Amino acid sequence: MTSKIYDLTVQTYGRSQLLNITGEVERIVSQSGIKEGTVLIFTMHTTAGLTINENADPSVVEDILMELDKIVPLNDNYRHTEGNSAAHIKSSLFGISLTVFINSGRLLLGTWQGIYFCEFDGPRQRKVLVKVVAE
């Protein structure tokens, strides 16, 4: 089996932000030359995440971030003194890796699905690993 790992650098601009990286992942899969397989995406941070959600109406992403701030308040008598405990908790709730199938060289995503990098403690420059596995 062949697999290749690619680095993706992501620059975020807000404290909380969902960044659509579907195009970047598609380009990497295309660049790999692998037509049938799986793409595994992993972010190397503990105050960020990865998710798949609606790619059409940007208000969905706003609602996700707004509601997450209600579920995990920014300040809540946390012990960790860096002020980013909420970001750590959101990271574990959303998860930091994704699995997407590749068929005929294309990502097998639903019509409304986009791949998002989730910044919970930005703005920062972030690193995402994209592994393309041939099957």
Next chain:
Amino acid sequence: MTSKIYDLTVQTYGRSQLLNITGEVERIVSQSGIKEGTVLIFTMHTTAGLTINENADPSVVEDILMELDKIVPLNDNYRHTEGNSAAHIKSSLFGISLTVFINSGRLLLGTWQGIYFCEFDGPRQRKVLVKVVAE
């Protein structure tokens, strides 16, 4: 390496519902003829999810859905006008893919573990991709 992707169609009957699809996944693995490997399950929707949880007492599933409605209220001044923002948020919290090991042709699940399709914005007909990977 060999892998095969199978389509699974799921019909849900309520707005929120957890549907046990363990039997369907087992049948697909059996049909694939693959004895050692991994099964990757992925749903192509943004208002649904997949999870593994208790397969015995049905009150666990009721508690999960009831508590999720408290964590992510159906109405909460969301901007998205389709009325299903809560479903989008639940989808990202639970995730839309699962990984289960196959050993001697059987799913390596714990005694109490069942695989559930999670409907958060039904009733609808939904699509799940099941990929069986030989190792």
Next chain:
Amino acid sequence: MTSKIYDLTVQTYGRSQLLNITGEVERIVSQSGIKEGTVLIFTMHTTAGLTINENADPSVVEDILMELDKIVPLNDNYRHTEGNSAAHIKSSLFGISLTVFINSGRLLLGTWQGIYFCEFDGPRQRKVLVKVVAE
């Protein structure tokens, strides 16, 4: 392709606890002799989970557990009579499996990332499956 599955037994000591198992996973990967591939980690329980989060300041783990107890209260008129519905819900929120890349025989983790077994209904003896897949 080669893959090997290893059993990892984990003893927890509190009702809720995050146990750093990075060293155990590293040892298994080393023992497997596989230099390039992926490690898939899966726990066979419905009241536990797996997550990757901060490995340095132990107050992060305390904040995660404290805040999770606020998001999913231990008692909330649940129907399941075993008293551990909150643990089942946390399990679905965090998830029960992880994927980590292996490069040159080492786990590709970020500087601050540790792999945690999440006990939500302890103390108990728990079982984790660690599958190392060569690519």
